[in-house]
Amino acid sequence: MRLLLALLVLAAAPPRARAASHWCYQIQLKPSNYTCLGPGEWEGSCQSNRQSPVNIVTAKTQLDPNLGRFSFSGYDRKHQWVVENNGHTVMVLLGDEVSIAGGGLSTRYRAKQLHLHWSRAMDQGSEHTFNGERFAMEMHIVHEKEKAPSSNVNEDDIAVLAFMVEAGSNNVNFQPLVEALSDIPRPNMNTTMKSSISLFHLLPEEESLRHYFRYLGSLTTPTCDEKVVWTVFQEPIQLHRDQILAFSQKLFYDHEQSMNMTDNVRPVQSLGQRQVFRSRAPGPLLSQPTLLAPALACLTVGFLR
Ligand SMILES: *[C@@H]1O[C@H](CO)[C@@H](O)[C@H](O)[C@H]1NC(C)=O
Ligand SMILES: *[C@@H]1O[C@H](CO)[C@@H](O)[C@H](O)[C@H]1NC(C)=O
Ligand SMILES: *[C@@H]1O[C@H](CO)[C@@H](O)[C@H](O)[C@H]1NC(C)=O
Ligand SMILES: [Zn+2]
DSSP states (O other), rough: HHHHHHHHHHHHHHHHHHTTSBBBBHHHHHHTTSBBOOOOOOTTTTTSSOSOEEEEOOOOOOOTOOOEEEEEEEEEBOOOEEEEEOOOSSEEETTTTTTTEEEEEEEESEEEEEEEEEEETTOOOSSETTTOOOOSSEEEEEEEEEEOSOOOOOOOOOOEEEEEEEEEEEGGGGGHHHHHHHOOOOOOEEEEEESSSHHHHHSSSSSGGOOOEEEOOOOOSSOOOEEEEEESSSEEEEEHHHHHHHHHOBBBSTTSSSSSSOOOOOOOOOOOOOOOOOOSSSGGGOOOOHHHHHHHHHHEEEEEE
16 A cells, blocks of 8 residues: 555656746746746756846947848738737747848848737836836747758847837727637637738837847747847837736636736846947938937937837
């Protein structure tokens, strides 16, 4: 009998260990009885020193004249995208026909998926912060470098375009995504948007997209690989407060639908020795960057409220 018990305990051990090594956000730790790994224990490269997200101190960013406009390809293609709850976020799968070039990137990058980070609080849901300020949500469009399969791992293998989201007027362009959330409350569920939208529909005015920050960092989820060239746009997307709250209300981390999916936000990481760059400012101001640096800083700060 004792032997049988011992065997049962042994048999029960492996699944338990697997559960313990599964990563989660801070907010999931307590309700899951600390059986998952919170951000402080994430594995892979997560405890290294070139991590993301970071706080962007706009006055300390350095103007880089090579950071020009992006060329967006397929961003105008309207499609009924597949949307998935992956247990950590809601993800829109982007197929193979969307790509970016320019924007100071070394080559063309193909879009794979977009996903978001959010909170119920309108000042807690972004991963990156501007001068310590957090936004309601942050949207990441993840692109992969087009390259030969044999080539080495580089610090810019992945290009993520990051957009802040703030509470404002209702955004009808986001509605097909917001409405899809009701269909995918539990992890591993997917659905198709009921109407077609293009990526441009989700972004701020195209004219504003030449204002952005650039630095080298990591994925913000395990294994936090340090191979991401980050572009964080200054101009936020506006969604209505109710549209933002829908993400926390409709989506769940768990199959039992007991943990609302919210605060899926990694804490800010130390910038260390890294420099954050900013794209060139509009028009003639560019000709004398040193003389105009204070004016540019003012403009940038003004732009960020
Ligand atoms: C956590 O522990 C409580 C009390 O033992 C239990 O009711 C609950 O189901 C557990 N939750 C999980 C996610 O295991
Ligand atoms: C959507 O879910 C179904 C059922 O689980 C699965 O068969 C299908 O592969 C999924 N589709 C995508 C695009 O993930
Ligand atoms: C959690 O989800 C339930 C069910 O959708 C919803 O009624 C509730 O408002 C959500 N809680 C929060 C705090 O968002
Ligand atoms: Zn992300």
